[in-house]
Amino acid sequence: MEQNGVRIGVIGATGAVGTVTLALLAQRGFRHVRAYASSRSAGTAVPFGNDTLLVEEASPEALAAGELDVCFFSVGTATSRELVPHAVEAGALAVDKSDAYRLTPGIPLVVAGVNDDAVSPGDRIVANPNCSAMQLACVLKPLHEAAGLVRVRVATYQSASGAGAQAMERLLREPQAEHDLRMDWDFDGVEFDEEAKLRAETRKILELPELPVSATCVRVPVLVGHAEAVWVETEEPLPPERARQLLGAAPGVRVEDFPSPRLAAGRDEVLVGRIRRDPTVESGLALFLACDNLRKGAALNAVQIAELLLARRPLAA
Amino acid sequence: MEQNGVRIGVIGATGAVGTVTLALLAQRGFRHVRAYASSRSAGTAVPFGNDTLLVEEASPEALAAGELDVCFFSVGTATSRELVPHAVEAGALAVDKSDAYRLTPGIPLVVAGVNDDAVSPGDRIVANPNCSAMQLACVLKPLHEAAGLVRVRVATYQSASGAGAQAMERLLREPQAEHDLRMDWDFDGVEFDEEAKLRAETRKILELPELPVSATCVRVPVLVGHAEAVWVETEEPLPPERARQLLGAAPGVRVEDFPSPRLAAGRDEVLVGRIRRDPTVESGLALFLACDNLRKGAALNAVQIAELLLARRPLAA
Numbered sequence: 075m076e077q078n079g080v081r082i083g084v085i086g087a088t089g090a091v092g093t094v095t096l097a098l099l100a101q102r103g104f105r106h107v108r109a110y111a112s113s114r115s116a117g118t119a120v121p122f123g124n125d126t127l128l129v130e131e132a133s134p135e136a137l138a139a140g141e142l143d144v145c146f147f148s149v150g151t152a153t154s155r156e157l158v159p160h161a162v163e164a165g166a167l168a169v170d171k172s173d174a175y176r177l178t179p180g181i182p183l184v185v186a187g188v189n190d191d192a193v194s195p196g197d198r199i200v201a202n203p204n205c206s207a208m209q210l211a212c213v214l215k216p217l218h219e220a221a222g223l224v225r226v227r228v229a230t231y232q233s234a235s236g237a238g239a240q241a242m243e244r245l246l247r248e249p250q251a252e253h254d255l256r257m258d259w260d261f262d263g264v265e266f267d268e269e270a271k272l273r274a275e276t277r278k279i280l281e282l283p284e285l286p287v288s289a290t291c292v293r294v295p296v297l298v299g300h301a302e303a304v305w306v307e308t309e310e311p312l313p314p315e316r317a318r319q320l321l322g323a324a325p326g327v328r329v330e331d332f333p334s335p336r337l338a339a340g341r342d343e344v345l346v347g348r349i350r351r352d353p354t355v356e357s358g359l360a361l362f363l364a365c366d367n368l369r370k371g372a373a374l375n376a377v378q379i380a381e382l383l384l385a386r387r388p389l390a391a
Numbered sequence: 392m393e394q395n396g397v398r399i400g401v402i403g404a405t406g407a408v409g410t411v412t413l414a415l416l417a418q419r420g421f422r423h424v425r426a427y428a429s430s431r432s433a434g435t436a437v438p439f440g441n442d443t444l445l446v447e448e449a450s451p452e453a454l455a456a457g458e459l460d461v462c463f464f465s466v467g468t469a470t471s472r473e474l475v476p477h478a479v480e481a482g483a484l485a486v487d488k489s490d491a492y493r494l495t496p497g498i499p500l501v502v503a504g505v506n507d508d509a510v511s512p513g514d515r516i517v518a519n520p521n522c523s524a525m526q527l528a529c530v531l532k533p534l535h536e537a538a539g540l541v542r543v544r545v546a547t548y549q550s551a552s553g554a555g556a557q558a559m560e561r562l563l564r565e566p567q568a569e570h571d572l573r574m575d576w577d578f579d580g581v582e583f584d585e586e587a588k589l590r591a592e593t594r595k596i597l598e599l600p601e602l603p604v605s606a607t608c609v610r611v612p613v614l615v616g617h618a619e620a621v622w623v624e625t626e627e628p629l630p631p632e633r634a635r636q637l638l639g640a641a642p643g644v645r646v647e648d649f650p651s652p653r654l655a656a657g658r659d660e661v662l663v664g665r666i667r668r669d670p671t672v673e674s675g676l677a678l679f680l681a682c683d684n685l686r687k688g689a690a691l692n693a694v695q696i697a698e699l700l701l702a703r704r705p706l707a708a
Contacts (some may be wrong), residue, residue: 227677246568265667292679303609303624337571354542354543354605356526
C-alpha cells in the first residue's frame with residue numbers, strides 16, 4: 075500500500091512522544107496526518123515537517139469523524155483505555171504506547187525487528203512496550219537465540235523525557251546543584267511498577283514467561299536517552315567476541331565502545347557496548363546499553379509496528 | 392590524647408575533598424591545622440570554621456617545617472607518591488586518599504567501622520579507599536558476616552565531585568540539555584580502572600582476596616553523592632527483613648526507603664534501601680546505596696582513620 079494514502083491520527087500530539095511521532099511520520103512521507111490532544115491543547119498548532127497541524131480534541135466523536143486508518147496513542151493509560159476502543163470500532167488500527175494493553179492476552183506486544191511474528195493480519199490493537207523493556211529486548215533476543223538466557227539483572231539510567239514533556243521542562247529549569255537520582259514510579263512496598271513492567275514485558279516480548287529478571291530502575295538528570303547496565307547469564311558459554319558479532323548483526327542494534335544517552339539521542343538504533351565477561355559466573359556477560367527512549371523506545375517503534383501492519387493487511391474499505 | 396593539641400596538615404586543601412576535610416576538622420575541635428596546596432594556590436586563603444587559613448605550598452621542605460603529627464593527603468597519585476614519604480620521614484602519620492598506596496602490601500586500606508583492626512600502632516601510612524569501594528564495603532561487611540558473600544555485582548551512579556572541584560564547576564556551567572552519562576576513567580580495553588579498583592579494594596578491605604565482583608561504573612550529572620545498585624549472592628539464605636536489621640545495626644550505615652545522592656549529601660552515614668530478594672537466584676539480595684562521596688567516601692573516613700591511629704599510638708615526641 076502506498077504510504078501517502080494512509081490516514082493517520084496521532085493522539086497525544088503535543089507530548090514528548092507525540093512530537094517525535096509527528097516528526098518521524100513527516101520524514102517518512104506520510105501526508106494524511108491529523109493531530110489530537112486533550113481539550114486544553116485543542117486549537118493550538120504542532121509542527122509537521124515544514125508545516126503545522128491544527129490540534130483537535132481527542133474525543134471518541136473526533137476520532138470516528140477522522141476516518142483514520144492508523145491511530146498512534148501516546149497518552150496516559152486511562153485515556154488509552156477510554157479512546158482506543160472507539161478508534162478501533164471506527165475502523166482504525168491502534169498502536170498504543172500506554173500500558174493499558176501491553177500484558178493483555180491476545181494483544182501483541184511488539185518490538186519491531188525482535189518479535190514481528192507476534193503481529194497477525196487481524197490485529198486491531200498492538201501494544202508498544204515500555205522504553206526500558208524495548209531496548210533490553212533488542213539486545214537479549216540475539217543472545218538468547220545463540221546461548222539461551224538463564225537470568226538477567228538490569229540497573230537503569232532513565233532520562234527525564236521518559237516521564238513526559240513536563241518532566242523535561244522541570245529538568246531544564248532545575249539548578250544543576252539540585253539534580254538528584256529519582257525514583258518517580260509507583261511503589262508496591264518491594265519494587266517500582268517500572269521494574270515489574272520491565273520484567274513482565276521482557277518475558278512477553280521474548281516469549282520466555284518464566285525468565286528470571288531483577289531490575290533496579292533509576293531516573294537520572296539527563297534529558298533524552300535511557301541507559302542500562304545489564305548482567306546476563308546464559309546456558310551455553312558465550313564469549314564476548316561472539317556476543318559482539320551477534321549484536322553487530324542484530325536488527326536495530328549498533329555496537330559502540332561507550333554507549334551514552336547523548337550518543338543515542340536522535341538515532342534509531344539501540345547502542346550496546348562494554349561487552350565483557352561477567353567474571354563472577356561461568357557463563358555470563360556484562361553489557362551497557364543506551365537508546366533514544368523517544369525514538370526506538372517509543373515513536374519509532376510505533377511507526378515501525380504500523381508499517382508492519384500495513385504491509386500485512388488490507389485497510390478497512 | 393587531647394585532639395586540640397594534634398598538629399595537622401591538609402594537603403590538597405583547595406580541592407573538593409580538602410575543603411570538606413577542613414570543615415570536618417574545624418567541627419571536631421582540631422585547632423592546629425595548616426593548609427597546603429600546589430604552588431598555584433599557595434598564598435590564597437581557605438575557610439576553616441569561622442576563620443581562614445593561609446595556603447602554603449605543598450613542598451617536602453614545607454611539610455617537614457610544619458612539624459606535623461598527622462597529614463591528610465587529597466592530591467593526585469603522583470603527588471602522593473612524591474610527598475607522603477617526606478611527611479612520614481618528618482614524623483607525621485599520613486592518611487592518603489590517592490591510589491598510590493591502597494593496594495601496597497603491608498599498608499592498611501581502612502574503612503573506619505568496617506576493618507579498624509587492619510590498623511596497627513606502628514603504621515605510618517594508611518590508605519583511604521576509593522569512594523565507591525568505601526560505601527560498598529560498609530554494606531557488604533555485615534551481610535558477609537551473617538551469610539557469607541558468594542558474588543557481588545554493582546552498577547554505580549557516581550557524582551561529578553568524585554572527579555574533583557573542576558568537574559563540579561564544569562557541571563554547574565553545563566546546560567542541562569547537554570547532560571550525559573560519562574565514563575571518565577582510564578580504560579584497559581575491557582574495564583575502567585575505576586571498576587578494577589572497586590573490585591581490588593573491596594577484596595582487600597573485606598579480606599576476601601578471591602571475592603567475585605563485577606562492576607559497571609558510570610558518572611551521572613549530579614553534584615555530590617554516589618549511588619550504587621547492588622546484587623549480592625550469599626552462601627546462606629538471608630531474608631530481606633534480616634538484612635535490613637543487620638544493616639540498621641551496622642556502624643555508619645542507615646536504612647532509608649529510597650536512598651539518593653541528595654538525601655546522602657552532607658550526612659555521615661551510608662544510606663541503604665530497596666532491600667529485597669533477588670528473585671533470579673536461591674540466595675540473593677538486591678540493594679541500592681547512596682553516600683556523600685566527599686564525607687564518608689573521603690574526608691570523614693580520613694579523619695576517622697586519624698582518630699583511630701591517634702587513639703592507638705603515642706605521637707612522635
